[in-house]
Amino acid sequence: MPANINPTVRRRRLGAELRRLRKASDLTSAQVAERLLVSQPKISLLENGHRAISPRDVRDLCELYGVTDRQVIDSLMRMARESGQQGWWNTYGNIPNSVYIGLETDASSIHTYEPMVIPDLLQTPAYAHAVIETTVPPIPAQQADARLKVRLRRQHRIYDPARPLRLWVVLDEPALHRVVGRPDIMREQLEHLNALSAEPHITVQVLPYTAGAHPGRQGQFSVLRFADSPEAGMVYLERFTSDLYLKKPSEVQQYSMMYDHLQARALSPEGTRDFVTDVTKSHIDVASRP
Structure with missing residues (x-):
């Protein structure tokens, strides 16, 4: 194909x-x-x-x-x-979120809110491996390796010079502090996050604890837009057993408004990079302790 x-x-x-x-x-x-x-x-x-x-x-x-x-x-x-x-991802076997991967591959832009971990497209290999290792129930090493390869290949979308994905990310502060893997993996991940956030087609904002209660308390969601029908869009909700895809214009509009509120409460992109740098130092301090 x-x-x-x-x-x-x-x-x-x-x-x-x-x-x-x-x-x-x-x-x-x-x-x-x-x-x-x-x-x-x-x-x-x-x-x-x-x-x-x-x-x-x-x-x-x-x-x-x-x-x-x-x-x-x-x-x-x-x-x-x-x-x-079949899509390219099917050659790796039974990969979860396969429907979403197909949509992500064709999306022109994605607005995503993530309260728990760094989003898949911005993860380093070591961080992604540590996340996949927490899968419940545990999966065989060969299957975990396949999932890691798929995740890293998905990241090609944000590096494609001919058609880079326009990516907006709002991260809740706990995602920066939660140690995934080891402190040195977190240091590398946060440095990688700051480097990517400087790219013109990637915007990252942190929602600090001081923002208080906010509309994202229900959990992760992403709003996808497509070049062939930018007015339509789709909302993706990742869940433990069955993901949800919302297509009704009223639902897409509601989640888009929610995302606008989250962005308004979050730190600016510049302020976010400074904030991430400070959190990175705390992981470096922990990693350097005997």
């Missing part, structure tokens, strides 16, 4: 186009399901990009929607074939 093809994104785009065609034909998803003798949930899954769709399904839907343009049909069927292929 060509390197620039992202099956997750192909499914999402194909589903959105099929939804548009269905609405243009003035049909409900229940009516489509009844005419094609399939379940209504199947139609919803296809339109939301949560299920791969076969070229045959595309052909049947196009016929039902009255699509006669051969170029349009061929384009949709090509997307269907590509959406059934």
